[in-house]
Amino acid sequence: QQQVKQSPQSLIVQKGGISIINCAYENTAFDYFPWYQQFPGKGPALLIAIRPDVSEKKEGRFTISFNKSAKQFSLHIMDSQPGDSATYFCAGYSGGGADGLTFGKGTHLIIQP
């Protein structure tokens, strides 16, 4: 599987601030880019996802920005809350869902009250 590079590895944000996590991908066949949130000892939960024909998608406090030419996408969490403290993974896959996900290495986000 080709890589999805994610940064930063860890992030500390004050309550009410904006959390920004960045990802870059290599595989141009990827046609779907989800973000997952994972709490310790739990499975990942889908937060928001985007297709490459869209430059931005917003759902509540979560926004994905997508730059197809640069092969980069990012997650913005507005008005970050302590309950957002978790590990976030970006991912990509191709084949209309027939393939498994290629995950980034994850970002450990801490929101300080």
Next chain:
Amino acid sequence: GAVVSQHPSWVICKSGTSVKIECRSLDFQATTMFWYRQFPKQSLMLMATSNEGSKATYEQGVEKDKFLINHASLTLSTLTVTSAHPEDSSFYICSARDRTVEQFFGPGTRLTVL
């Protein structure tokens, strides 16, 4: 929403024994199920893809004779870790895909091999 369950949630076994983990899609039919492995503080790595009624497709480096996958129905896939050793200790997570592109993850199974 789509719900995926796993059983057991955790298991401790002795080295050399086999362990079976079940993954079920509770409220939808899953044509494809995936098995991932996650070591502490690391990302998820795809182990194999299974389609109902056919043999699983394993990722490079995953021993198919060690990690036996059976997808006998549209709602059940099983992963059997055969002759488990301490290095097989990990968090095993399944996901299931319905007719959309979404993958829904189970809660994971923590395997500890003594």
